[in-house]
Amino acid sequence: MMATPVVLSFLLPLIGTLVLAFSGGRLGARASSVIGVGSVGLAALATLWAVLSHTGDREVITLWTWIAVGDFRPTIGLAVDGLALVMMSVITGVGFLIHLFAAWYMTGEAGITRFYAWMNLFVFSMMLLVLGDNLLLLFLGWEGVGLCSYGLIGYYYHGLANARAAFKAFVVTRIGDVFLALGLFLVFMELGTLDIATVLARAPELWEQGSATASLAALLVLGGALGKSAQVPLHTWLPDAMAGPTPVSALIHAATMVTAGVYLIARLNGLFLLAPDVMLLVGVIGAVSLLLAAFAALAQTDIKRVLAYSTMSQIGYMFLALGVGAFDAAIFHLVTHAFFKALLFLSAGAVIISCHHEQDMGKLGGLWRRLPVAYGGFLVGGAALVALPLITAGFFSKDEILWQAMAADQTGLLIAGLLGAVLTGLYTVRLILGTFHGEPGSDHARHPEPGTSLLTHHLPLVVLAVLSTFIGAWLYPGLGGLFPEVPGDTTDAGHTLLQVLAMGAAIAGLALAGWLFLVRRQWLDDIASRGAGARLWTLWHHAWGFDALFDRVLVRPWQWSVRMLRFDFINMIMNLPALIARVFNAGLVRSQNGRTRSYAVVMVFGATVILLALALVPGGGS
Amino acid sequence: MEIAFYLSSLVAVLATIGVITGTSPVHAVVYLIVSLIAVAMVFFALGAPFAGALEIIVYAGAIMVLFVFVVMMLNLRPDADRELTWTHPRYWLGPSLLALVLLGALLALLRQGGVSELIDGELLTARAVGLTLFGPWLMVVELAAILLLAALVTASHVGRRRNPLRNTENRGGSP
Amino acid sequence: MNGIPMEHGLILASILFSLGLAGLMLRRSMLFVLMSLEVMLNAAALAFVVGATAWNQPDGQAMFLLVITLAAAEAAVGLALMIQLYQRFRSLDLDAASRMRG
Numbered sequence: 095m096m097a098t099p100v101v102l103s104f105l106l107p108l109i110g111t112l113v114l115a116f117s118g119g120r121l122g123a124r125a126s127s128v129i130g131v132g133s134v135g136l137a138a139l140a141t142l143w144a145v146l147s148h149t150g151d152r153e154v155i156t157l158w159t160w161i162a163v164g165d166f167r168p169t170i171g172l173a174v175d176g177l178a179l180v181m182m183s184v185i186t187g188v189g190f191l192i193h194l195f196a197a198w199y200m201t202g203e204a205g206i207t208r209f210y211a212w213m214n215l216f217v218f219s220m221m222l223l224v225l226g227d228n229l230l231l232l233f234l235g236w237e238g239v240g241l242c243s244y245g246l247i248g249y250y251y252h253g254l255a256n257a258r259a260a261f262k263a264f265v266v267t268r269i270g271d272v273f274l275a276l277g278l279f280l281v282f283m284e285l286g287t288l289d290i291a292t293v294l295a296r297a298p299e300l301w302e303q304g305s306a307t308a309s310l311a312a313l314l315v316l317g318g319a320l321g322k323s324a325q326v327p328l329h330t331w332l333p334d335a336m337a338g339p340t341p342v343s344a345l346i347h348a349a350t351m352v353t354a355g356v357y358l359i360a361r362l363n364g365l366f367l368l369a370p371d372v373m374l375l376v377g378v379i380g381a382v383s384l385l386l387a388a389f390a391a392l393a394q395t396d397i398k399r400v401l402a403y404s405t406m407s408q409i410g411y412m413f414l415a416l417g418v419g420a421f422d423a424a425i426f427h428l429v430t431h432a433f434f435k436a437l438l439f440l441s442a443g444a445v446i447i448s449c450h451h452e453q454d455m456g457k458l459g460g461l462w463r464r465l466p467v468a469y470g471g472f473l474v475g476g477a478a479l480v481a482l483p484l485i486t487a488g489f490f491s492k493d494e495i496l497w498q499a500m501a502a503d504q505t506g507l508l509i510a511g512l513l514g515a516v517l518t519g520l521y522t523v524r525l526i527l528g529t530f531h532g533e534p535g536s537d538h539a540r541h542p543e544p545g546t547s548l549l550t551h552h553l554p555l556v557v558l559a560v561l562s563t564f565i566g567a568w569l570y571p572g573l574g575g576l577f578p579e580v581p582g583d584t585t586d587a588g589h590t591l592l593q594v595l596a597m598g599a600a601i602a603g604l605a606l607a608g609w610l611f612l613v614r615r616q617w618l619d620d621i622a623s624r625g626a627g628a629r630l631w632t633l634w635h636h637a638w639g640f641d642a643l644f645d646r647v648l649v650r651p652w653q654w655s656v657r658m659l660r661f662d663f664i665n666m667i668m669n670l671p672a673l674i675a676r677v678f679n680a681g682l683v684r685s686q687n688g689r690t691r692s693y694a695v696v697m698v699f700g701a702t703v704i705l706l707a708l709a710l711v712p713g714g715g716s
Numbered sequence: 717m718e719i720a721f722y723l724s725s726l727v728a729v730l731a732t733i734g735v736i737t738g739t740s741p742v743h744a745v746v747y748l749i750v751s752l753i754a755v756a757m758v759f760f761a762l763g764a765p766f767a768g769a770l771e772i773i774v775y776a777g778a779i780m781v782l783f784v785f786v787v788m789m790l791n792l793r794p795d796a797d798r799e800l801t802w803t804h805p806r807y808w809l810g811p812s813l814l815a816l817v818l819l820g821a822l823l824a825l826l827r828q829g830g831v832s833e834l835i836d837g838e839l840l841t842a843r844a845v846g847l848t849l850f851g852p853w854l855m856v857v858e859l860a861a862i863l864l865l866a867a868l869v870t871a872s873h874v875g876r877r878r879n880p881l882r883n884t885e886n887r888g889g890s891p
Numbered sequence: 892m893n894g895i896p897m898e899h900g901l902i903l904a905s906i907l908f909s910l911g912l913a914g915l916m917l918r919r920s921m922l923f924v925l926m927s928l929e930v931m932l933n934a935a936a937l938a939f940v941v942g943a944t945a946w947n948q949p950d951g952q953a954m955f956l957l958v959i960t961l962a963a964a965e966a967a968v969g970l971a972l973m974i975q976l977y978q979r980f981r982s983l984d985l986d987a988a989s990r991m992r993g
Contacts, residue, residue, distance in 0.1 A: 709828065718895055748926055770955070832897070835894045
């Protein structure tokens, strides 16, 4: 029934990629944009069709059997249920809007065909990830999105820093991928299958609650999720990944790829519920990342880096929700976050292009009158990020998370979440004030060129703005039926108290920000430039020194050991035959002197030896 | 009969030594002609007049004359300065010893082989040779003809005076 | 009259052959090398004829004919090559033609 739209939505981006990749540079910029945007647009329509014809049951569409070895038969199968459809809608819907905006953003850039080929491949890989009915197919999509992330971060490959950022992203997520692979091995070894439904059915039968095997498997899967979702400690790649074009940052590093970890844990919820300790760890990591990133976002000067740390912080909220078992809340926040974070990134992109690739907040300013659409986008997106009560989508999803944390009696996580809300308000206000208000800091900011295209500049921003309001929250279908029950679903006592607390935290954050940045600006600058305040600012600017820590603890010892191992004794033995051959060669070359006489002497010598042998050996005379 | 044989062989050996140790080309050619005639005498002494006649006519008469033609054409002079260098034992000791050893090996093999025929000088007529050549050994004649044809073509091509390669070579080195 | 032992004929052939070989190895001028080659061929022909007369078979003399033909062909081609060598290097020194070195 739903096979056609789902398969269409799945295959259209792949077709787009193949056409663009094999075009060999023959397609112009315009044709490439049409193909690239069109394929995702059609996929979005197909997804809409699939959503409308969804009956509520889980359907599995098997395209063909991938591997058939004994009992191990993973298929190319698409498992369509509510969760998959929600993810598909986000990927194709928000993805389509981002592709559309990219047509405006990337005008005049070289290599548009390559850009859209990578982007379409990314959309396809992400679809593979969310639709896969077995863990092997999911892992294929997982790797595919990692590859596309690498290709797109390093899009401006002529710059060495961009290539390094792409490499860093790939390597750090790779560490996570290794953990995930080990987890898949463990699951297969213990449960004998990689089919997700079967795994979730068998795991409770074979593993006890809290057993070592279950905990280990969950821990390994968590390791993979940490890498892709940029949570502590595998988070160092996300800020540097902002070296890619802004639509890439919007699509991959805000809306979709970084949420793959959240999706993975939500998908394997049965596995995690068998290991309560690991779930607690998930929540703690989420809370730590939340706060760490919020402090770091306060001390950044580049717009995109503020948004990157903000993303990390919001994903911390999702992990927090997963940690208390509120899978539905986590996915809800994933969807709303996709809307407003994409809006923020695209608006930032509008600002950047209008000011000729200026990203430093110190050099911007005073733009609110000249870039109205971008300003509006920032206002709406920022409001959703701060979770302004009742009118924004962010409020509903964040409130749900905090309520579930409270209902699960996780006071520590709750306090972390509320503190994070305050900090979110602080850095968001700082970001908007720094970018749009005050005096322009450079010539580019004094004379910006706003985007004027209705289709590719205004439309995506307006649509995303609308989705970031309560309308977006209203569109979200509850996925409660898919996940096990949590305490917060059954009772409602204390929910109102929490809502008041949450609203209070948000407004407190905004008020504090307003007071510090508008009224007591000078006092703030004085603290930040002297003594303990300056040291704190530097620490937050470098995101609590994780890069330096990893460099000291991991990178330098590795390089040292590589240097030590360069002298390879076995290698010398391997070189010995070559050395012997060369010595012989040098000697024998000397005998080739090109003179006929010496050749004749050698021949006679040989003949003499043979004749002597014949003569002297008894019985060899004839 | 035997005296003719031994005398002629002595002359042949001495003349050959004269060939390989001479300095003047013309002298060496004449020595070689003498050696060939001495060998022809040996053939006569052994009872193979046809072979002897062929030796004188073809070998000494045609091939050696060819050598003389070439010597005259190239106007070769005796090499004086080079003779001063290779009279030094260092140059001729090694190869001579080697040739001597080879000779020793050959002689030892001969002794081992035990051929003890006696040649009594019975004439081997041209008629017998001719019957062999046009009978069972016909292929030899054909092969010899083709060999001569090949040699003719090769010599006429290689021996051209105007060397087409000379124009493309570097000019320095030939007047 | 006694016969000549075949051995002696073959010894003569061996001596002439070794002399030719020595000349081939010792002399630098191509003319002398060619002449030494002729000497060697002659010695081989002598051995054939000695065998033919010893066993009273004309086959040896037919072979002798082939050897002479071969000597003639080889002399012709060798002398043509010698002419080319002389035109190239203005001397008959074989050691000058060593471009195939190495």
